[in-house]
Amino acid sequence: MRVNVNVTTEIALEEGRTYAGGLGVLEGDKFYASGELGINYLVLMLFYRNGYVDYRFSEDGSPTPVPQSQPIEFTKKLKKEDRFPIELKGGKVIVEPLSYRYKTAKTVFFNPVQPSWAVELVDQLYVEKHYEEKFYKYVLLAKAAAEYVKSRVGLSNVNKIILNEAYTALLPLVLRAPSKYIFIIHTPGPWSHPIFPTRLFEREFGFKFITDKVALTDIGLATSFKTYCVSEKHFEIMQKIVPHFAHKLSYMTNGINIxxxxxxxxxxxxxxxxxxxxxxxxxxxxxxxxxxxxxxxxxxxxxxxxxxxxxxxxxxxxxxxxxxxxxxxxxxxxxxxxxxxxxxxxxxxxxxxxxxxxxxxxxxxxxxxxxxxxxxxxxxxxxxxxxxxxxxxxxxxxxxxxxxxxxxxxxxxxxxxxxxxxxxxxxxxxxxxxxxxxxxxxxxxxxxxxxxxxxxxxxxxxxxxxxxxxxxxxxxxxxxxxxxxxxxxxxxxxxxxxxxxxxxx
CATH class of the missing domain: 3.40.50.2000 (Glycogen Phosphorylase B;)
Structure with missing residues (x-):
């Protein structure tokens, strides 16, 4: 049975602090449903040592953000797999996959263990000091996912590769498989369609885009054979936002794991x-x-x-x-x-x-x-x-x-x-x-x-x-x-x- 690969920035399991909100909960529902259905399902994402964010409140109610350390009970359940190197920012990064299973479904968290700057890069979900830090965080995800699929799964054994939201759309730049990619857009809001300067792509990949800035959503749309919106109305609105890719759009309304x-x-x-x-x-x-x-x-x-x-x-x-x-x-x-x-x-x-x-x-x-x-x-x-x-x-x-x-x-x-x-x-x-x-x-x-x-x-x-x-x-x-x-x-x-x-x- 071929593997269905799902790449995401977050997932809400029944334990652990590996999500920020609705996308993570949706991906968790898919994960457990796949296990129940007997689908060979592989989720690939980053491991965030300090989760997303928690808060403490002062006397006047002002919230102060604090890290969410991962529960020991959760980390003990993660199985360490053999480490592998990737190239990032001109140097070598060592990645340790940590896996979590539910029946036929498996989530692999990519945990960079050295050098120290790479470890700090993925300390928290969605919390970055600078847009370059954000860019390299998701390049790390893309390169680790590409290496894992090639060396541990085998591209010929893959049925579909599902990309959730624009941050995962860097993967097709390093793993060419145009007939396998499905891209899912989860919101029309501009905050979920990040744009990065072309110079970052040239520095990391050697690519020279014809524009000064590149929208990751455009990459996902261009490299996938199908793109889903998550409701009928969302589909209608996205056709006005990306009219140059309207022919690739369809929709599948979200659901829940009953x-x-x-x-x-x-x-x-x-x-x-x-x-x-x-x-x-x-x-x-x-x-x-x-x-x-x-x-x-x-x-x-x-x-x-x-x-x-x-x-x-x-x-x-x-x-x-x-x-x-x-x-x-x-x-x-x-x-x-x-x-x-x-x-x-x-x-x-x-x-x-x-x-x-x-x-x-x-x-x-x-x-x-x-x-x-x-x-x-x-x-x-x-x-x-x-x-x-x-x-x-x-x-x-x-x-x-x-x-x-x-x-x-x-x-x-x-x-x-x-x-x-x-x-x-x-x-x-x-x-x-x-x-x-x-x-x-x-x-x-x-x-x-x-x-x-x-x-x-x-x-x-x-x-x-x-x-x-x-x-x-x-x-x-x-x-x-x-x-x-x-x-x-x-x-x-x-x-x-x-x-x-x-x-x-």
């Missing part, structure tokens, strides 16, 4: 074909109790019977955390508000919102802030809450998956009209929608953005107040929506079907 994310009691009800409003209420009560225990581990709360409203994601401007802060300040709702997530250490606005959420956490009895959000906590939150707020700026969210995880656990979402939401959520039936459906990329620092945000917020606030009233005064109708979530999402979001399509085409 077995990994579904509440076990809810799973049993589905398997026994006894899921109805009454049995759902009991299952949700059990999940809610588990969530309340998690909440109480952060702070004591009153009014455990109140609705639990969730906003769980990376904290950055285009995901609009200010919808939550503004709602809290204007309405002081009779609900428990749980905010979970953190910002990149260089995201000034994101850090400012972390500080604000921490201040609410300290000052407002009904607000809980979980800054150390991870997969284990996400499973509890997304199965135990009453409503998920999914608020990205329309046109900038290619296809999140938290709303899918919530839905299969009977937690409906109030969502902006973006990404895969439009293929799955029917307003008032299995969730709620607000805001404009923008089909043209609008950058997030314009006056037009401010006007759209204001319009969207008004509808968001009005619908959220109506949903809270529904939960309080028409419980049967709320549970009808919750039950519809499970029934309508389950047949459509299973990542196993998407993995079969991806590797078997």
């Amino acid at each position: 077995l990994r994310w579904i509440n076990p009691r809810l799973k049993r009800l589905l398997e026994e074909n006894v899921l109805n409003v009454d049995s759902l209420k009991k299952a949700k009560h059990q999940a809610r109790e588990k969530l309340l225990r998690l909440i109480k581990s952060y702070k004591a709360i009153n009014g455990e019977e109140k609705p639990i409203i969730l906003w769980c994601r990376r904290i950055t401007g285009y995901k609009r955390p200010f919808f939550v802060t503004r709602f809290i300040e204007e309405e002081n709702p009779d609900a428990i508000i749980v905010v979970a997530g953190k910002a990149h250490p260089y995201d000034v606005d994101g850090l400012r919102y972390m500080q604000k959420f921490y201040q609410y956490f300290k000052e407002k009895p009904n607000v809980v802030y979980i800054h150390n959000y991870d997969v284990s906590k996400a499973k509890i939150l997304l199965s135990g809450g009453d409503l998920l707020l999914f608020t990205p700026f329309s046109s900038l969210e290619a296809c999140g998956t938290s709303f899918m995880k919530a839905a299969i656990n009977s937690v409906p979402s109030l969502s902006s009209r973006d990404g895969g939401v439009l293929e799955l959520v029917e307003d008032g039936i299995n969730g709620w929608l607000f805001g404009r459906d923008l089909r043209q990329l609008i950058y997030f620092d314009t006056q037009e953005r401010d006007r759209i945000n204001e319009e969207d917020y008004r509808e968001f606030k009005a619908k959220l107040l109506r949903i809270l009233d529904l939960i309080a005064n028409n419980e049967d109708k709320y549970y009808e929506v919750a039950l519809n979530c499970v029934k309508t999402f389950m047949p459509k979001v299973d990542i196993c079907e998407k993995m079969r399509q991806l590797v078997c085409q």
Whole structure:
């Protein structure tokens, strides 16, 4: 059975600190699904000794970034493979592969052990001091992946090579296999389409591009035989961003690993074909109790019977955390508000919102802030809450998956009209929608953005107040929506079907 190679910058396993957010969780879902399906699946990525980032908070709530050291229990499970050299920056770098297995799936982390500058290069995920450091970090990934495929796997034994996001698109420059590459673009936002000066490519590879700067996304598009966007709307928007490669684009809407994310009691009800409003209420009560225990581990709360409203994601401007802060300040709702997530250490606005959420956490009895959000906590939150707020700026969210995880656990979402939401959520039936459906990329620092945000917020606030009233005064109708979530999402979001399509085409 030939090997399907998946190259990524991050992956969220059930242990270890090897991811930053949604991409890592998605890749983890693919990894475990491949193992369950018996797919010969090989993930290649860098090993980050100090993970991504954690935070400590001062008295005024200011967050200070600190490294995430890898748990000893995790590193003990990594099998050391034979080291090999690669050439980088005109010298030799020694790489030690560390492997982690799940059934027929295997992740190999490339751990540079010398020289010291190479060790420091991959100390943390997505944290670099300079654009040249970022460039060489991903050149290291490309060259290590190329050597591993050639010497340990054999290119003739490879079925597909899947490149996730632009940072992995350097691999085809050092491993020529044009009929094997599939490129997946996970966001339309410019932050995920890095551009580097041509001189870096000439210095490292000897290539003389005809432009002064090179976009890695263009390399991925040019060298792959197929490129996937991750929702129908994302596909439409990307055709306007890369019209010169529109003929290569198609889409496969993201999914989730249902077995990994579904509440076990809810799973049993589905398997026994006894899921109805009454049995759902009991299952949700059990999940809610588990969530309340998690909440109480952060702070004591009153009014455990109140609705639990969730906003769980990376904290950055285009995901609009200010919808939550503004709602809290204007309405002081009779609900428990749980905010979970953190910002990149260089995201000034994101850090400012972390500080604000921490201040609410300290000052407002009904607000809980979980800054150390991870997969284990996400499973509890997304199965135990009453409503998920999914608020990205329309046109900038290619296809999140938290709303899918919530839905299969009977937690409906109030969502902006973006990404895969439009293929799955029917307003008032299995969730709620607000805001404009923008089909043209609008950058997030314009006056037009401010006007759209204001319009969207008004509808968001009005619908959220109506949903809270529904939960309080028409419980049967709320549970009808919750039950519809499970029934309508389950047949459509299973990542196993998407993995079969991806590797078997």
